[in-house]
Amino acid sequence: MPDIPNLLITNGTILDPRTGEERKADILIREGKIAEIGEGLSADGGETFDASGKMISPGWYDMHVHFREPGYEHKETIETGARAAAFGGFTGVACMPNTDPPIATRDVVEFIVKRQANLPVDVHPIGTVSKGRKGETLAELGDMADGGAVAFSDDGDPVQHGGLMRRALEYARMLDKPILGHEEDLTLNAEHGHMHEGAVSTRLGLPGIPALAEEAMIARDALLADFTGGHVHVCHISTAKAVEIVRQAKAQGVPITAEACPHHWTMTHEAVDDSGFDTHTKMHPPLRTAADVEAIKEGLGDGTIDVIATDHAPHASFEKEVEFITAPFGILGLEMCWGLTGRELIKPGVLSVAEAVRKLTVAPREILRLAVPVIEEGADANLTIFDADTEWTFEAHHIHSKSVNTPFVGSQMVGKAWAIYNKGQFVEAEYEAVAA
Amino acid sequence: MSNENTIDQLKHRHLLGLADYDADEIRLILQTAREMRTVLDRPIKRVPSLRGVTVVNLFFESSTRTRISFELAEKRLSADVVNFSASGSSVSKGETLKDTAQNIEAMKTDVVVIRHSSPGAPNFLTNWIEGVVINAGDGAHEHPTQALLDMLTMSEIDIPSHSGLADFDFSGLNVSILGDITHSRVARSNIYGLSALGANVTLCGPRTMMPVEVEELGVRVTDRLDEALEGCDVAMALRIQLERQGGPLFPSLREYHDRFGIKLEHLKRYPNLRIMHPGPVNRGVELASEVVDHERAVILNQVTNGVAVRMAVLYLLSGGTAIE
Numbered sequence: 029m030p031d032i033p034n035l036l037i038t039n040g041t042i043l044d045p046r047t048g049e050e051r052k053a054d055i056l057i058r059e060g061k062i063a064e065i066g067e068g069l070s071a072d073g074g075e076t077f078d079a080s081g082k083m084i085s086p087g088w089y090d091m092h093v094h095f096r097e098p099g100y101e102h103k104e105t106i107e108t109g110a111r112a113a114a115f116g117g118f119t120g121v122a123c124m125p126n127t128d129p130p131i132a133t134r135d136v137v138e139f140i141v142k143r144q145a146n147l148p149v150d151v152h153p154i155g156t157v158s159k160g161r162k163g164e165t166l167a168e169l170g171d172m173a174d175g176g177a178v179a180f181s182d183d184g185d186p187v188q189h190g191g192l193m194r195r196a197l198e199y200a201r202m203l204d205k206p207i208l209g210h211e212e213d214l215t216l217n218a219e220h221g222h223m224h225e226g227a228v229s230t231r232l233g234l235p236g237i238p239a240l241a242e243e244a245m246i247a248r249d250a251l252l253a254d255f256t257g258g259h260v261h262v263c264h265i266s267t268a269k270a271v272e273i274v275r276q277a278k279a280q281g282v283p284i285t286a287e288a289c290p291h292h293w294t295m296t297h298e299a300v301d302d303s304g305f306d307t308h309t310k311m312h313p314p315l316r317t318a319a320d321v322e323a324i325k326e327g328l329g330d331g332t333i334d335v336i337a338t339d340h341a342p343h344a345s346f347e348k349e350v351e352f353i354t355a356p357f358g359i360l361g362l363e364m365c366w367g368l369t370g371r372e373l374i375k376p377g378v379l380s381v382a383e384a385v386r387k388l389t390v391a392p393r394e395i396l397r398l399a400v401p402v403i404e405e406g407a408d409a410n411l412t413i414f415d416a417d418t419e420w421t422f423e424a425h426h427i428h429s430k431s432v433n434t435p436f437v438g439s440q441m442v443g444k445a446w447a448i449y450n451k452g453q454f455v456e457a458e459y460e461a462v463a464a
Numbered sequence: 465m466s467n468e469n470t471i472d473q474l475k476h477r478h479l480l481g482l483a484d485y486d487a488d489e490i491r492l493i494l495q496t497a498r499e500m501r502t503v504l505d506r507p508i509k510r511v512p513s514l515r516g517v518t519v520v521n522l523f524f525e526s527s528t529r530t531r532i533s534f535e536l537a538e539k540r541l542s543a544d545v546v547n548f549s550a551s552g553s554s555v556s557k558g559e560t561l562k563d564t565a566q567n568i569e570a571m572k573t574d575v576v577v578i579r580h581s582s583p584g585a586p587n588f589l590t591n592w593i594e595g596v597v598i599n600a601g602d603g604a605h606e607h608p609t610q611a612l613l614d615m616l617t618m619s620e621i622d623i624p625s626h627s628g629l630a631d632f633d634f635s636g637l638n639v640s641i642l643g644d645i646t647h648s649r650v651a652r653s654n655i656y657g658l659s660a661l662g663a664n665v666t667l668c669g670p671r672t673m674m675p676v677e678v679e680e681l682g683v684r685v686t687d688r689l690d691e692a693l694e695g696c697d698v699a700m701a702l703r704i705q706l707e708r709q710g711g712p713l714f715p716s717l718r719e720y721h722d723r724f725g726i727k728l729e730h731l732k733r734y735p736n737l738r739i740m741h742p743g744p745v746n747r748g749v750e751l752a753s754e755v756v757d758h759e760r761a762v763i764l765n766q767v768t769n770g771v772a773v774r775m776a777v778l779y780l781l782s783g784g785t786a787i788e
Binding site for chain 1 (some may be wrong): 483525562581582583584587602603604606636652675677678680712
């Protein structure tokens with residue numbers, strides 16, 4: 029790496045998310061590595077970042093994003109997605125393979141790996157489970173793993189065929205990789221719903237997506253994980269019973285983990301009505317009931333849900349500015365994640381700061397069998413500088429993604445991600461003006 | 465006018481649905497519609513109320529009677545009328561609803577009547593045009609003018625025990641809505657409107673056609689036809705979409721008629737029962753053919769009232785006030 033300037037981070041509190049230990053110290057980064065940790069360090073000719081009142085943890089990781097490249101570059105690219113990730117405090121992400129062509133072969137895996145090489149954010153490709161993402165036969169999981177795929181998923185669609193899911197789990201176990209499940213039994217969503225099936229869909233006459241479709245599939249996959257010994261990771265868990273199924277499976281030692289997204293513990297299906305059919309309230313799985321929101325918080329609190337992930341799903345304005353049933357599913361997530369975590373989880377006492385950071389650092393990387401960065405002398409500098417208590421309002425100019433599809437413009441946030449350092453690059457979040 | 469309205473103007477700019485209209489507004493529309501009815505009985509069925517007002521009928525779903533009813537209402541009020549239907553228009557070339565709306569807006573129109581398959585499409589339209597939006601049916605969400613004409617028709621029924629009907633006081637009136645509630649915008653608008661006027665609403669149909677948690681709308685639910693008809697003043701049968709036969713919702717039209725169709729025997733067993741249907745009727749499915757033609761079926765009154773109600777809505781939303 030050519031001429032990386034030194035960086036001195038002063039007066040910050042270093043947080044170890046594994047132990048919850050905090051210590052106040054300066055960090056000197058030289059040549060992309062942590063050169064020294066201590067008090068009263070000198071910048072040694074480099075830049076200084078004053079982290080007074082702020083915390084420093086290993087860099088955050090979002091294991092569920094859609095960066096749309098290749099094929100849908102008008103929504104997001106690996107570069108713009110990484111920019112949004114950096115603003116949100118993330119130094120690493122795993123990107124879902126529902127691109128065009130899908131990340132279903134080694135050459136596309138390697139394309140992603142190459143595209144992200146010089147970016148400050150690690151972008152790890154997730155390969156498809158099935159060939160062509162068609163849900164019929166196994167993709168070349170081994171070849172993709174050799175090329176750098178960290179997991180497998182047909183996300184956007186479930187692996188509807190139980191027999192294929194069984195074989196995928198057996199095969200992925202051999203490769204020591206998890207299968208990330210988009211948990212939905214399509215036959216139980218026969219009306220192709222557009223929102224949660226419940227009192228609000230009944231009121232609005234919108235075809236509903238039953239909670240049952242998600243729960244039945246998670247139950248199947250929990251049984252398959254138990255049977256095969258393969259690791260099932262439940263994507264974007266959204267219902268109370270789904271949380272309970274995962275809780276019980278874990279209690280029986282089944283190799284299953286789960287993630288939850290900020291919108292699923294922040295909003296309910298009432299938002300579809302309250303917003304007058306705003307398509308920024310349309311995502312998959314859909315916004316559920318207040319009881320589901322409570323159950324997800326409980327699951328996050330008791331450890332049933334291991335990971336906070338965003339399901340960052342950019343769509344162009346012209347695609348979202350349509351009538352409700354025509355609009356694609358999904359909203360942005362990376363840049364609002366921490367502020368909503370602070371508002372809904374940390375401030376109300378659902379999670380401590382260390383527990384929340386653990387779900388954004390250690391937990392996702394362990395699921396993906398990635399090394400968890402450490403803040404120690406000699407280690408590569410991979411860290412996030414943040415606080416958990418700044419109250420602020422999310423505005424449109426805080427969006428660094430290529431798309432702007434979010435219901436959170438104008439929303440209260442608690443906690444800011446201030447900067448990241450990774451791969452020898454220091455990126456400060458711009459809160460006052462649009463970053464270049 | 466004998467009835468006293470507490471308001472003489474609508475509070476809303478648009479008619480997107482009856483869910484957010486209160487009893488005063490609904491009564492004002494019905495009262496005005498009753499005045500409009502008198503226009504329809506004149507030899508020259510035209511008044512100048514909407515002269516100079518341009519109305520666009522924007523129909524993205526095929527519809528014969530609703531479109532004709534709106535068009536007649538517009539012409540009776542002397543509005544300039546433009547029809548825009550999905551086939552043969554830019555919509556079939558892939559234009560978005562936003563672009564269609566903005567193009568119509570650029571043509572300086574005043575009122576848009578929209579029929580669309582997506583719930584909320586009329587709400588969406590209000591984001592992109594300045595003019596008045598009237599919902600002529602959006603998916604399974606609402607069909608407010610249908611419910612209004614249904615209520616106007618009910619108000620004309622002579623039921624000795626309900627003397628307030630003529631003044632649009634529906635308290636104690638028992639209305640049963642029968643059929644595929646899940647997919648019915650007519651049912652939803654009627655539930656909202658009838659409840660606002662004080663009626664008791666019962667829903668009846670196969671459990672497969674009953675939306676989840678529908679009780680939260682303040683209705684009684686049963687899957688037994690006799691329970692729905694016992695003590696019922698008005699039974700409104702909904703059209704069964706024939707293509708759903710043999711799908712997961714019901715096995716056959718024959719079995720549907722057997723369990724949920726209103727037959728002559730019901731009219732005999734319940735001598736005060738009146739029959740309504742939003743049309744078009746599948747004879748021998750929702751209603752036995754003899755029931756359709758029975759004197760206690762008021763289906764054609766509904767059609768006439770449809771024009772009057774749409775005249776009233778157009779008139780009031782274009783700035784008209786109560787007719788004294």
